Amino acid sequence: MKRATIYSIAKECGVSASTVSRAFSRPEVVNPDVRELIHAKAQELGYRPNRAARGLASGRTGTIGLLVHDITNPFCPPLVRAVQRAADEAEVSVLLVDAHESSAAELRLIKQLKGQVDGLVIASPRSSSALSGAAEGLPTVVVNRRMRGFPSVVCDNTTALLETGRHLEELGHRKVALMCGPSTSWAARQRAATVRAWAQGTRVTLVELGSFTASFEGGREAARALLGAGATAAFAFDDLMACGVMGGLVEAGVEVPGGCSVVGCDDVLLARAVTPQLTTITAPVDQLGRAAVDALGRRIAGEHVRDVRLEGTLTLRGSTGRPA
Amino acid sequence: MKRATIYSIAKECGVSASTVSRAFSRPEVVNPDVRELIHAKAQELGYRPNRAARGLASGRTGTIGLLVHDITNPFCPPLVRAVQRAADEAEVSVLLVDAHESSAAELRLIKQLKGQVDGLVIASPRSSSALSGAAEGLPTVVVNRRMRGFPSVVCDNTTALLETGRHLEELGHRKVALMCGPSTSWAARQRAATVRAWAQGTRVTLVELGSFTASFEGGREAARALLGAGATAAFAFDDLMACGVMGGLVEAGVEVPGGCSVVGCDDVLLARAVTPQLTTITAPVDQLGRAAVDALGRRIAGEHVRDVRLEGTLTLRGSTGRPA
DNA sequence: TTGAAAGCGCTAACAC
DNA sequence: GTGTTAGCGCTTTCAA
Numbered sequence: 001m002k003r004a005t006i007y008s009i010a011k012e013c014g015v016s017a018s019t020v021s022r023a024f025s026r027p028e029v030v031n032p033d034v035r036e037l038i039h040a041k042a043q044e045l046g047y048r049p050n051r052a053a054r055g056l057a058s059g060r061t062g063t064i065g066l067l068v069h070d071i072t073n074p075f076c077p078p079l080v081r082a083v084q085r086a087a088d089e090a091e092v093s094v095l096l097v098d099a100h101e102s103s104a105a106e107l108r109l110i111k112q113l114k115g116q117v118d119g120l121v122i123a124s125p126r127s128s129s130a131l132s133g134a135a136e137g138l139p140t141v142v143v144n145r146r147m148r149g150f151p152s153v154v155c156d157n158t159t160a161l162l163e164t165g166r167h168l169e170e171l172g173h174r175k176v177a178l179m180c181g182p183s184t185s186w187a188a189r190q191r192a193a194t195v196r197a198w199a200q201g202t203r204v205t206l207v208e209l210g211s212f213t214a215s216f217e218g219g220r221e222a223a224r225a226l227l228g229a230g231a232t233a234a235f236a237f238d239d240l241m242a243c244g245v246m247g248g249l250v251e252a253g254v255e256v257p258g259g260c261s262v263v264g265c266d267d268v269l270l271a272r273a274v275t276p277q278l279t280t281i282t283a284p285v286d287q288l289g290r291a292a293v294d295a296l297g298r299r300i301a302g303e304h305v306r307d308v309r310l311e312g313t314l315t316l317r318g319s320t321g322r323p324a
Numbered sequence: 325m326k327r328a329t330i331y332s333i334a335k336e337c338g339v340s341a342s343t344v345s346r347a348f349s350r351p352e353v354v355n356p357d358v359r360e361l362i363h364a365k366a367q368e369l370g371y372r373p374n375r376a377a378r379g380l381a382s383g384r385t386g387t388i389g390l391l392v393h394d395i396t397n398p399f400c401p402p403l404v405r406a407v408q409r410a411a412d413e414a415e416v417s418v419l420l421v422d423a424h425e426s427s428a429a430e431l432r433l434i435k436q437l438k439g440q441v442d443g444l445v446i447a448s449p450r451s452s453s454a455l456s457g458a459a460e461g462l463p464t465v466v467v468n469r470r471m472r473g474f475p476s477v478v479c480d481n482t483t484a485l486l487e488t489g490r491h492l493e494e495l496g497h498r499k500v501a502l503m504c505g506p507s508t509s510w511a512a513r514q515r516a517a518t519v520r521a522w523a524q525g526t527r528v529t530l531v532e533l534g535s536f537t538a539s540f541e542g543g544r545e546a547a548r549a550l551l552g553a554g555a556t557a558a559f560a561f562d563d564l565m566a567c568g569v570m571g572g573l574v575e576a577g578v579e580v581p582g583g584c585s586v587v588g589c590d591d592v593l594l595a596r597a598v599t600p601q602l603t604t605i606t607a608p609v610d611q612l613g614r615a616a617v618d619a620l621g622r623r624i625a626g627e628h629v630r631d632v633r634l635e636g637t638l639t640l641r642g643s644t645g646r647p648a
Numbered sequence: 649t650t651g652a653a654a655g656c657g658c659t660a661a662c663a664c
Numbered sequence: 665g666t667g668t669t670a671g672c673g674c675t676t677t678c679a680a
Binding site: 329330341342346373377378379381382383 | 658
């Protein structure tokens with residue numbers, strides 16, 4: 001008993017294979033009665049179109065690629081899930097590739113993906129002009145950064161960061177540290193610029209430290225730098241770094257938020273798993289993923305798509321408070 | 325300028341298309357000189373075999389599916405990465421599907437994957453006999469649990485748990501809590517059974533609590549239960565739960581490890597990101613992933629494969645110490 | 649609205 | 665060792 005094909009269905013229904021094909025790919029052009037009949041038979045026979053055949057004939061694979069720079073970064077999994085779900089609803093599959101933090105791997109993987117997918121979502125925070133070259137000719141959308149030549153879907157934390165700054169000022173902080181992330185990271189540059197701009201118009205003195213790697217270890221390093229700085233609050237580049245900072249402070253005998261307030265960014269799972277829980281900026285990950293898939297769908301269809309900007313929102317938790 | 329095909333290469337090289345095909349799929353059977361020539365031309369023309377065509381003709385897709393129950397569980401991303409890398413080396417692609425914790429979705433996704441992949445790796449901790457039905461006919465390997473009818477690759481924590489128990493006993497603990505995970509989880513049952521067996525032969529009294537969900541919140545709930553139990557140490561089902569327990573204890577004014585020691589399981593990123601860092605059992609994730617891909621490869625090739633059992637190892641950190 | 653027919657690019661007998 | 669010849673299952677003109 002072989003798998004059902006359009007031919008087996010055609011024979012059973014007494015129509016031609018092309019009609020069966022149309023009944024699935026462009027149902028509106030076939031006679032409703034015939035269409036019903038075909039669909040019923042297909043159901044009965046457990047027919048599933050052969051994607052390879054479809055791909056070969058049509059040139060489309062029904063699959064999109066999702067390239068992530070580092071799947072172990074806690075920001076990633078929820079994004080992957082969001083992309084997946086959106087793709088699933090659009091009836092396309094997702095080929096996930098993790099570059100395990102290697103830019104060289106990214107290039108290789110993109111080339112490899114070419115011809116295997118209809119389009120590509122890139123979630124890689126680092127700048128690399130080579131990336132855009134590699135993805136040339138493949139409909140592509142980038143997430144959480146901007147990149148020349150490709151539409152992007154980003155989380156804009158400007159408003160939320162300003163709000164965070166105001167919040168710290170109101171709490172009475174007058175000396176605040178900014179612990180910068182990697183200068184190659186688009187998000188890190190954005191966030192740093194926003195915090196700097198905020199500090200300008202206030203009574204707050206900003207102390208810039210770093211840059212540090214966006215990791216737990218980077219945070220611990222940052223904590224050491226923070227200890228001598230005399231700041232009573234600190235912006236960490238992201239939650240991972242923020243958790244490292246908290247850990248480092250606590251070990252050095254500085255209480256959070258009593259001795260120093262800490263704010264993160266992204267609101268990853270970790271932010272609620274540490275004690276005290278982290279005040280941070282929540283990224284609309286589900287919407288980011290959905291928007292990326294939507295945009296990519298349009299790009300694949302040949303439409304022109306505009307950049308999408310979604311707002312992060314401040315989430316107050318236990319890691320911020322009045323200075324001692 | 326269209327993409328190069330075996331035909332364009334064949335013409336350029338003055339050989340037949342089949343020879344070109346062979347030069348790639350079974351290089352050893354073609355004359356070395358001709359092979360070289362073909363490979364060189366292919367390189368020059370930027371030839372990439374068309375996977376759809378290959379799939380259609382050969383019946384193989386060169387893709388495996390990876391079904392995960394919940395990609396946001398911190399255990400998952402490293403496993404996904406490991407599977408990816410192993411697959412990459414074997415020149416197969418990975419179609420990742422996340423069931424977002426829904427068993428119904430799992431079934432649907434497996435069916436959907438069928439015919440789209442050559443084989444399937446299932447990383448889903450929950451019992452569901454329906455799963456095995458859905459995957460029928462598709463070469464399948466399950467990771468981190470056993471499942472009737474499929475070869476499995478599991479992390480065995482027996483030795484490490486016994487060692488952990490001994491460690492606690494040596495530290496002077498005489499009343500230890502076991503906070504059980506979901507009874508539907510294969511790993512949870514295994515771990516609980518091991519801890520029970522350990523306690524039998526010791527001076528230690530075991531207090532069983534739970535079950536609780538394998539989440540941070542589940543851990544906080546567990547902490548509340550733990551407070552009244554009079555235990556000086558606790559086995560949490562996994563790191564996530566352990567972190568919740570620690571958070572709950574600290575909030576209730578109980579110090580870790582001073583007031584109560586806590587041990588987790590898996591050694592996810594989180595375990596090093598909390599303060600104190602978590603004593604836990606480190607799972608050999610990379611090897612799990614690699615073994616799964618290897619085993620699946622054999623299954624696809626029609627070989628019989630045996631279950632693989634890899635050992636977890638105890639990693640001592642700051643969350644365990646002498647009872648007060 | 650439907651059918652016939654020609655591929656899509658590759659693999660896999662089979663014959664040479 | 666190499667070429668010839670059929671397909672794999674589907675889409676897509678083109679005519680009817």
